Amino acid sequence: MKRLLLVAVILAAVAVVVIIAVRALRHDSGDLSVNQKAAPAIVIVDPAHGGSDAGSKGDSVVEKDVTLAIANKMSALAGEFAGLKVVLTRSSDTDVTASNRIGAAARESATLYVSIHANAFDSPTAVGIETLVDAGHASGDSAWSLALAVEKATVKSTSAKERGVRAQGTAFTGLAVPAAAVYVGFITAPEERAKLVSPAYQEQVARGILQGISDYLAAGSAGASTEP
Numbered sequence: 764m765k766r767l768l769l770v771a772v773i774l775a776a777v778a779v780v781v782i783i784a785v786r787a788l789r790h791d792s793g794d795l796s797v798n799q800k801a802a803p804a805i806v807i808v809d810p811a812h813g814g815s816d817a818g819s820k821g822d823s824v825v826e827k828d829v830t831l832a833i834a835n836k837m838s839a840l841a842g843e844f845a846g847l848k849v850v851l852t853r854s855s856d857t858d859v860t861a862s863n864r865i866g867a868a869a870r871e872s873a874t875l876y877v878s879i880h881a882n883a884f885d886s887p888t889a890v891g892i893e894t895l896v897d898a899g900h901a902s903g904d905s906a907w908s909l910a911l912a913v914e915k916a917t918v919k920s921t922s923a924k925e926r927g928v929r930a931q932g933t934a935f936t937g938l939a940v941p942a943a944a945v946y947v948g949f950i951t952a953p954e955e956r957a958k959l960v961s962p963a964y965q966e967q968v969a970r971g972i973l974q975g976i977s978d979y980l981a982a983g984s985a986g987a988s989t990e991p
């Protein structure tokens with residue numbers, strides 16, 4: 764009877780060891796697959812304005828609604844772009860301080876920062892997409908390359924007029940990561956305004972910006988691997 768008890772204890776001990784070993788192996792292989800995947804690039808997407816700050820207006824359309832709709836579509840579509848994780852500075856019609864917007868980059872350990880605006884002008888004939896970088900940036904640096912990639916891809920996706928990349932303003936001063944502000948069209952141009960409130964066009968804009976970000980990141984990694 765004592766012998767039977769001893770056998771039972773040994774069998775139980777062996778079973779526990781086997782269970783622990785199998786769990787450890789599973790855990791290892793799980794970690795391995797995580798390690799093999801490159802960490803996604805964290806992209807801060809900032810729908811400019813919001814809440815009490817409507818931004819520019821054209822007819823009954825306000826900039827804060829256009830920028831939010833496009834940002835939310837970027838968030839929804841991000842999964843289609845490998846290696847991208849989109850983090851929004853707001854996902855509803857709320858006030859966000861400038862420091863909280865910019866601060867998202869550090870909080871999220873972001874790779875880059877893209878702000879979305881709509882343009883406005885006195886003349887209703889001004890149309891097209893332009894992308895801004897902070898003052899001091901020049902062709903060839905990382906912010907400019909990001910802006911250029913976003914500008915090109917968004918123009919391609921929408922067939923809008925290409926206005927190009929410009930350096931201006933200080934909204935991104937203090938940001939340690941490449942940053943660009945894409946002005947997705949003129950809210951003051953009746954035809955472009957009609958497009959900017961259309962969900963289908965907003966999706967084209969969102970896909971264009973995501974493609975541009977993706978192109979910028981791909982060019983960066985390709986450049987790094989071909990360097991001597």
Ligand SMILES: [Zn+2]
Pocket residue numbers: 811812818819826879880881
């Ligand atoms: Zn704006």
